[in-house]
Amino acid sequence: MKLKIASFDFTCCEGCQLQLANGESTLTDFLELLDIRNFREISSERLDDYDIALVEGSISRQDEVERLLKIRRQAKVLVAFGTCACFGGVNSLKNRFRLDEAVREIYGDITIETLPVRKISDVVKVDFSIPGCPVAREEVERIIVSLATDSIPTLPNYPVCVECKQQLNTCLFDLGEICLGPITRAGCNAVCPTGKTACLGCRGPAGELNMPAFLELVRERKLSYRDLHEKLAFYNAFEPVATDET
């Protein structure tokens, strides 16, 4: 039996659902497992019976809340798909500002509805979360295959650092840069530090999180706390931390 699957997007860039169409060489085999019931971006079919709903994006308008509640009633398994769905993502940076002023600044006098950004689990029960900005194609495939074969999918508990070291990268801390690799959940194959840019924590806190040790690392290397706070806030995936200076 094929897995009846549907994909829905809310406030986001739609980059995560696009990953489903990547991995072109294995795509045809992957699609063999699936019965795609509703996927607006690629198909005009719209069917309401599905087992798994992939939900991408965060929630920032009332009509989205209602659409999401309906999907929750329909789906056996609801998956928060990507960083915006799991944590609010970059959209949450909007919440630092007064929304009426933001609307006036961008749209002038016309009426535009917008709510503070929320993650999916703030609105409905989430059965499984796949973080990533964007999600990692291989991980998605692995998790969906697990769901299709009735086994329980898991995410790595260890931090990005582990994957980064496996790739023999020079540690960005040694190059004088704050990288969130030591505190972020692995599963991305350390793609950012491998490209020599800092991990910004899109996959959220690792299961084995040692924040005090991480803050000590930043302190002893005399790195910028301003930079630290900007990085921790980027995807809204970490609780704010207190430091001596900001």
Added chain:
Amino acid sequence: MKRDYSLDIRHLTRVEGHANIQITVRDGELIEARWAIVETPRFFEVMLKGMSAERVPFLTSRICGICSISHSLASIRAVERAMEIVPPIVAEKTRLLAMHGETLQSHALHLFFLATPDFAGTSSVLPLMQSHPDLVRAGLQIKELGNEISTITTGRCTHPVSLVVGGLSKTPDKQQLLHLRTMIQERKPVLENACTFFRSLIIPDFSRETEFISLSNGSTYPAIGGQLVSTEGVIRDENDYLLMTNEYTRDFSTSKFTRLSRESSAAGALARFNNNYHLLHPKAKECAESFGLQPVCHNPFMNNIAQLVECVHILEDAEELINSLLDSDLAEIKTPYTPKAGKATGAVEAPRGVLYHHIEIDEQGKVAKADCIIPTTQNNGNIHADLRALVEQSLREGKSDGEITKLCEMVVRSYDPCISCSVH
């Protein structure tokens, strides 16, 4: 014939983002034809305020899942021009190659998977996997090549990793470039075969005069930076982007509209083609000729073909760029800089047309103000006007309701609208 017709599509499918088409005809008279974008706004220009200049491209790339490289590079160009940073030549070439990769995957996604089902009369590409397996395979191979170019040049095909202010954080190694070159050479015949299929399609006969806007640098087919030009003879400096766009809002759309010399204008592959035909690779010109496509073409459905022509151009140009990178020393990849105050515009040709980021940096090296104008925003007015003209023409020709509905959906898809991008 006095007839009634109404169309109310809520959330058009096979486009990126949420938008509606609403059309009302009463007694043979077109009352309303509306292209209404209802996507939830994200307020990126607000989010950017206070962010360090170096982090800007990492945030703006998240405006769009399809053209994240274009957003990243528009921001990088704006910040570099604002802070007077000149990136090394290797970085410039690698960035161009990255743009090619992105445009290739974006055009392939649109042409083969979003647009072709209309021409083939199916609801999605999935039935085509049975009926036209070679075509689907070709589409996947071209798209895969685009993604591979993006991945090798930027670290990841969506939301680039190694494109940074000042240059690159990492370059591809020569082994990877050789792999890309082989892949390009292998896939040229695949694209040629696909062109044969596209030649068999019937492109709707419809034309409406409009103004086409794109970048132009006079020496190469446009990608990153240049003058702003239009088919009406307007020429502006990159920093004068506001004079080119004249953005305005409509109360039924969360995406804005723009205008220049006329009521509306168009950006995208056909606009680039119309303004820069002479700079296309000879093989791309040959391809255009085989479709009877010549500048200035005013048929919006031909934007599909202009995308195909650009794919041919990209494969040739990417191969040349790779050869040139293979002959270069890839050591110098980033210009060191100290953040300083300034403001500038970065314009790039995203797959769907000219994209502007304007960024002001304060004394602390943080964003004081940002403005992003998206290609689809620049096409909204044209989509609106095309729907009107298309419905009127179809009524005159006595087309059935079903035919009109299909044509309306098709003309919107021809612009390859990136709706979530346009409501940033």
